[in-house]
Structures are given as structure tokens and as C-alpha cells.
Amino acid sequence: MMAKVGIRDVSKAAGVSVTTVSHALSDAHQSRVNPETRRHVQEVAARLGYAPNRLASGLRNQRSYLLGLVSDQIASTPFAGEMILGAQDAAYERGWLVMLVDSGGNPDLEERQVSTLLQHQVDGIVYAKMYHQQLTVPGGARGIPLVLLDAEDLDAKVSSVAPDEVLAARTAVKELLDAGHRRIGFINQNNEIPATSGRLEGYRSALAEAGIEYDADLVTYEVPDVSGGRDGALKLLRLPEPPTGLFCFRDPQALGAYEAAQSLGLGIPEDVSVTSVDDFEIISEGLWPGLTTVALPHYEMGRWAVSRLLDEIEDPEKARTPERLLFECPIVRRGSVAPPRASMPRDSDRKDPSRMNSATAAPTEGAA
Amino acid sequence: MMAKVGIRDVSKAAGVSVTTVSHALSDAHQSRVNPETRRHVQEVAARLGYAPNRLASGLRNQRSYLLGLVSDQIASTPFAGEMILGAQDAAYERGWLVMLVDSGGNPDLEERQVSTLLQHQVDGIVYAKMYHQQLTVPGGARGIPLVLLDAEDLDAKVSSVAPDEVLAARTAVKELLDAGHRRIGFINQNNEIPATSGRLEGYRSALAEAGIEYDADLVTYEVPDVSGGRDGALKLLRLPEPPTGLFCFRDPQALGAYEAAQSLGLGIPEDVSVTSVDDFEIISEGLWPGLTTVALPHYEMGRWAVSRLLDEIEDPEKARTPERLLFECPIVRRGSVAPPRASMPRDSDRKDPSRMNSATAAPTEGAA
DNA sequence: TTGAAAGCGCTAACAA
């Protein structure tokens, strides 16, 4: 294996000093070098396959072009991949690389990981959480540019990005309202996190806006997985006056709701319409009919977090006015929403066919 | 913000030379320093919050303690998180950090990413693929320690780890055979990758071992997602002499098979048993009944890849004899397998109850 | 047992 080629090799081969090589190869200092010399140097560098050692330049510049991504759960949430990818893409496009650590939720480990990142002189840190939460930035990470991902700073000192939970729920519930549903159940989840209260608020405000009174019997709090969805749907659909539409806290619950409806002999969407939040595609596209659900924009949030972080790194002034962004969440329409049976007495079946069409838009089946 | 504390600050505060500080703080050179001095230095260093600059030490040592993880698809596969986490854990435990890049399958971008990693002086590279495949290591990545993850080297020059596809399929099919099924359908997938032929081989060998002749009509090739599972199951279950057990290429197809069975009025597992490969928990645990499926050990593969890589970095001799590992895949039993109806004529229902028990082991419902 | 000093590969202030 050939020895690594350094700047001195290039300078010798090109017959110029290392300074000239450095300047010729730098974007910022090109002007300090004769265009002809520059071309020559670049040519020689390319021929030798020279690439600057970023450890050395980082040491000299006090800039590593490294970012740390600190997470509490990479593996257990299927969305993490999207957030990470968004972060990595945004970083790479601007010349940075991201180093990943995952503490599995262990604060001690996390502290050591942050310290390791700092030893590597990362220029900034993205502090990511597996679900939207409020927190205080841990001490070890202060004093370095930092942005929160899927979290908010209780002290409002650092920038953050998270989904707009209220709006997400409003969107999902409005989809049911627009289809004509008046009696809409909400399978919420039973942990005290911002999403729980936020989505409840969105649910209530959408109803209020449609002039529908809030009925606590239509809201149930279940574990946020398939079995919770099953339990909640069973509970709601067995009510004396069951809802015709179900809004689920997240897609796995919707899967459970499908199973519950089926076990009760109810068809989706003819007998009960379902919307949800996540757009966890393996579920939302896999179900039959496809699930109409509000997508959480994880890739975009990851991108935004890194963009903002780099902005603050390159212009420290920006860090003085942190930005707290709540992302809008787009709805993805598939086949789980139709007008309610009750609102369509037999003799008026044809009165408003347009509504039916819009509510049961064709599923978008991607190529395999 | 306080200025960063360096080794000189410690040396001044402790009243010793930087050499002594360096030795006192190093694991390898402790002996070169008076135990008392050492304790003193360590104390001062801790008090000042000194942590060595790894850019500087890396430059000096020609070792960055950085690993590159090059992947073609982090986001689109929900398992990637597990592989990445396994890699990151193994690296961190041995003092390394991993930098992640994802090319989205774009070879040009990948080449530039690898070059960026090399500029950062990574000590080695894990080259990961989103699904098990055979490949040649790209030129830019040669000459540096490298291990393949979920892939195999056509030139057999570098170490690699991937699931044992044949064994995985054997395990899943044997589960059906052991429950008494003799007519077993295989919903394979329609891309030419090692898993396709490997699992077919496993399917055939399991049948052969049980003395069952291979019947090509029972194997169907479908897109590897929910719709493919639906199509395949429909096709097989509508055969004049339909299978009583279905082996699916992967979990999303199994979900489709569930839907197909349901639409045909067939119950799982009473009318048709299902096994699969993946253990994609949101599906396998979410389905009702839970899916009996063979787990692909992504976390472990990620760990192994990095362990092996570090072994080769620390002892370059090891790289001369690359290891090609095929991981065994454990089966996770849930509720989708029962003895076939046909093999249990009414008057012999009680003849072999133990078998029924083992086949329908209770689902392991984890806490939310 | 301790310290002085060279040097890892690069950038940039300063000099020519």
C-alpha cells in the first residue's frame, strides 16, 4: 500500500511551496495565487490523489467539520432512520460529517458520550429524542452550539424543532369531519407527553370548530401500540351509540383498530372510518384499505435541525435568538375514510357523490 | 464561556511538565511516573475538567479513533437502526466513534462520501447494505481496514457478516413441518438476490428432509411487500388442493397473507398456519394472532462487523485471513402456527396435544 | 522519575 500523499508531496511535485499549494486548493484564498499556478497545482494534486488531512487542518483551524448526533433511541423507533438521514444529508451538503451516539436512554452513558464527542472537537451537537418532549439541555453539552430535535427546551435557550401536535390532530380529525362524520372517537395514549395533550387539544378544537360538543366518553387512553388500538376501538365501537369515525394517536393503534373492527364484523371504511398520525408506511400502505394518516416529517426535521445548527456555528450571533419551530404535518390520503352510513340514508345515496370520491381517494401504490 | 483547558494548563496547575501529565494520564505509560505524582496530576486534571483533544492526539498517533459506516439505505429499512446501533455500541465500548454516511444507493455520492471519511482519517470502514448481497469492494475504500455488513465479498478478500438465509428458511419451514403440515406454500419474492435463492434452498431442503416432494406450484414469486403477500396467498389458497401452511419471504408479506386469508374466510392458525422471516416487531407482535417468524439478528451483525473491524485494525495480521460469517437466525414463536385441520380428523383430536401446545406458544407481550 | 523538544499535516501571519 502506497504511503499517504501529503501537502509536501504535492508542493515538491509541483515545484512550489506548501503555502501556494494550500492557497491554490482553498476556496477562500484562490485569489492569492496566479491562476496558472493554481491550475498547475490542482492538476498535480489530482494526479497524486492528494486529499487534505482533516485532522491536521481541524487542529489548526479549530474546526473539526464534525457534528455529534446524540439520541436516546435509534433502534426502537423506525422513524429514527429518517431523522438521522435528514441530519446526515444536510450536514454532508455543507461539508460536515455526523457522528452518532445512542445512549438507549441511560443518562450516565449519555454524559460520557457527549464528553467523547467534545474530545473529538465536534463543532456542534444535535440532541435528538425518540418522541416529542420537553427537557433541559444537559450540563455537559452547554457551551457548544446545540439544537434539539423532536424536543423543546424548557429554558427556551436553544433552537428546537418538533411536530406541531395540535395541528396534526386537527388535520386528522378534520378529515373525518369533512367526510360528514359527527361522532368521532379518539384513541389517545396513556403517557403524559406533549403529543398526548397536544393531540387532544387538536381533536377538541377541530370538533369545536365544527360545532360539535366534546364528549369525554368518546376519548379513551390506551397503550400506544397495536393492542392499545384494539382495546380502545373495541371499547368505543361497543358504546351504545358508537362513533362512525376513529382518530388514533398513532398508526400501530390504527392497525389494532382495523383488527377490532374486523372482529366486530365492521368494514373499513363503510362502517367505520379511521385516521391516525405517523404515516408509518409499512402499516399505512400495508393495511387494506390503506390508512389515511398524518405524516410526521422526520426527514425534514432532521434536515432543519442540522441546517439551523450549522447556521449558528457559522454565525454565532444567530444562537442569541433561538428559534423554536413546530413543523406542519401533511395528511396522506388512502382508503380508510368514507362518509358515515348514518348520514347517508338509502334514498339519498346519490345526493353528494363528490364527497364520497374525495374521501376515498385511490391509494397510491408505489412500485416495489 | 471558559476557554478550553489543555494539557499545558494541567501541567502548570500541577507544577509538572506536560510530559508527566501525558504519562500520568495514559493507561500505557503510567509506570513511568511516580504513583504520588500521578495521583496528583489526575486530581488536578479532573478538577480542571481536562479532556485530551483527540484531533491533536490523532494527528500525533496516526489514529483517529473514528470509524466510517457507509450505507446505501439507512432510512428505508426499519432494521437499519438495529445494525447501526449494534455497530455504534461495539465501537463505543472499545473507544471508537462511528461516522455515518448514506448514499441512498448513488455510487458517485458514495465514492465522495468514502473519500470524505478518509480525509477524516477514519481507522476503518463498515460497508453496509440494506439487504444481503454480493459485491466487490469499491476502489476508493481499498487499502483501509474494511468489513462488509449484510453483504459478501465476491473476491473473498475482506471479512463479512450476513444472515444464513438457507438456515433461516429451514427453521421457518421446519416449524410448520413439526406442527404436522405436509403441504406448505412458499411466497418468495421476485428479485434476484441471495436471500431469494437461499430461502428457496432452505425451503426445499426442509421439505426433502421430511420426505416431501417439491411441488413448484406451491412456490410463488411476488413483490416483497404487503400487496405481494396478499397476491401470493390468494393464489396459493385458491389452488384446487391448497396448502395448510404458508412460509412467507418476509413479514410484510405475512401481513398480506393474513389479509388474504381473512378475505377468504380462513382463520389463522386454525385454517392456515403462517411463518415468515424478519421479526419486524411492529408487524409480528401487532398482528392477531402474533406472527411466528425467524428474526434477522441485525443488532448482532452490526456488533460483529465492528468488533471484527477493530480486531483487524489493532492487529493487521488478522486482515490477511478474512472471515466470512453467516449468522444463525432464531425463531420467535407467537400464535400463527397450529396443526393442520386435515391431519386432525375429528376422532383423533386428542392424540397428540403436546404438539398443539408447542406450536401455539403464548405470545410474549412486552410492556408498553 | 522527570523534562525539553521535535514533529504529526496543515494554515496563515508575515516577509520578501
Place this chain on the structure above:
DNA sequence: TTGTTAGCGCTTTCAA
């Protein structure tokens, strides 16, 4: 326009 050189923070050889 180009070159000489100091120094980023650390480790380690060599000398004391």
C-alpha cells in the same frame, strides 16, 4: 505573487 515559518495540542524520543 510566492515562500518561510510558527504553531494548533498532543505524544514520545532522548537526555538529564
